Amino acid sequence: MSLDTSPRATAGGAPILLSARGLVKRYGAHPPVVAGVDFDVAERAFTTLLGPSGCGKTTILRMIGGFERPSAGTLTLDGVVLGDRPPERRPVNTVFQSYALFPHLSVHDNVAFSLTLRQGAGDIAAKVRRALDAVHMAGFGDRFPAQLSGGQQQRVAVARAMVAEPRLLLLDEPLSALDRTMRAHLQTELKDLQRRLGIAFVYVTHDQEEAFGLSDTILVMNGGRILQADTPETVYRRPASSFVAGFIGGATLVPGHVVGVAPDRTTIGTALGTFVAPGLPALGEGMPASLVLRPDSIVLRDDGDLRAAVRHVTFIGQGYAVEAEAQGQALRFASAESPRVGSTVPLAIVGDRAYVTAAA
Ligand SMILES: Nc1ncnc2c1ncn2[C@@H]1O[C@H](COP(=O)(O)OP(=O)(O)OP(=O)(O)O)[C@@H](O)[C@H]1O
Numbered sequence: 350m351s352l353d354t355s356p357r358a359t360a361g362g363a364p365i366l367l368s369a370r371g372l373v374k375r376y377g378a379h380p381p382v383v384a385g386v387d388f389d390v391a392e393r394a395f396t397t398l399l400g401p402s403g404c405g406k407t408t409i410l411r412m413i414g415g416f417e418r419p420s421a422g423t424l425t426l427d428g429v430v431l432g433d434r435p436p437e438r439r440p441v442n443t444v445f446q447s448y449a450l451f452p453h454l455s456v457h458d459n460v461a462f463s464l465t466l467r468q469g470a471g472d473i474a475a476k477v478r479r480a481l482d483a484v485h486m487a488g489f490g491d492r493f494p495a496q497l498s499g500g501q502q503q504r505v506a507v508a509r510a511m512v513a514e515p516r517l518l519l520l521d522e523p524l525s526a527l528d529r530t531m532r533a534h535l536q537t538e539l540k541d542l543q544r545r546l547g548i549a550f551v552y553v554t555h556d557q558e559e560a561f562g563l564s565d566t567i568l569v570m571n572g573g574r575i576l577q578a579d580t581p582e583t584v585y586r587r588p589a590s591s592f593v594a595g596f597i598g599g600a601t602l603v604p605g606h607v608v609g610v611a612p613d614r615t616t617i618g619t620a621l622g623t624f625v626a627p628g629l630p631a632l633g634e635g636m637p638a639s640l641v642l643r644p645d646s647i648v649l650r651d652d653g654d655l656r657a658a659v660r661h662v663t664f665i666g667q668g669y670a671v672e673a674e675a676q677g678q679a680l681r682f683a684s685a686e687s688p689r690v691g692s693t694v695p696l697a698i699v700g701d702r703a704y705v706t707a708a709a
């Protein structure tokens with residue numbers, strides 16, 4: 350067993366449960382699907398891998414679970430390098446992308462399955478009852494999977510994964526097959542469950558709203574790399590690249606160049622004018638960059654010095670989502686009132702709610 354050389358706490362001070370260093374997965378001669386990633390998972394935290402289809406999320410989860418062997422790099426859990434340890438000898442459980450309950454076993458037997466394989470699992474019936482209680486499926490023990498709705502099956506899959514009290518629970522898009530209402534409901538339940546049990550979750554999704562609602566930390570991925578590891582607020586307000594800003598959705602990206610850098614303030618020159626906003630520390634004068642505007646970074650205001658033509662207005666409940674255009678640049682913003690489509694309106698950019706990030 351090798352010694353752990355990784356740090357013992359995250360930047361935020363929470364103790365680290367799992368850390369990955371230089372993790373690579375390559376299939377044959379193709380470019381690696383996981384291209385050397387480093388990340389830490391804090392104890393008791395909800396950590397989410399967020400990224401587009403094919404970016405390597407499931408592959409990372411499978412390496413943590415022991416179902417796939419890394420081509421290079423190390424995974425350390427609780428100070429122990431996992432190496433070649435098989436899945437059943439890792440204090441980790443997985444809820445897979447398509448929930449696979451055993452169709453010929455009852456709910457009770459599905460949940461009890463991993464315990465019946467172990468010596469000294471204790472009072473199995475009591476443990477199964479507690480697990481089913483936790484996912485609000487008490488009383489369903491005698492049913493079979495085919496007699497449950499999709500959401501109920503999903504909850505049983507979660508109960509089955511948590512019954513053995515793993516240190517770490519891996520969940521691969523567990524809610525993707527469900528309708529919006531059921532998904533929202535189960536999101537709340539999962540988050541509650543995670544808090545109550547104090548188990549660390551590593552959760553995979555390509556849905557940014559889901560990631561924002563659940564996570565303490567989001568690891569934003571693309572093309573086998575982690576582009577940013579931060580809280581949801583930071584990923585949203587201070588995206589580390591244009592890709593991150595764009596993937597999170599709802600952003601307007603205005604291309605330009607850095608024309609000035611001061612502590613905490615970056616000045617960017619664009620076709621719409623020059624703007625001052627917080628910016629990525631790595632940006633220097635003359636570098637290509639993007640001004641990231643969120644729906645609340647642009648406001649309709651009489652003294653605004655940007656003239657924009659209103660193209661579309663959509664009612665979104667609390668107000669309107671407006672799409673306008675200035676100098677060929679589309680601008681998306683939120684407004685309490687509905688401006689008239691085709692009219693020209695004055696807009697102002699709120700520098701404090703904008704961000705200057707890397708062009709690519
Ligand atoms: N056994 C394999 N052999 C070859 N390539 C593979 C294998 N498994 C996965 N890949 C490739 O690795 C890449 C990453 O796959 P992965 O399943 O990790 O993506 P993902 O981020 O989970 O995507 P999704 O959101 O669609 O589930 C994909 O391009 C996929 O085709």
Ligand SMILES: [Mg+2]
Nearest residue numbers: 406407408446
């Ligand atoms: Mg996947």
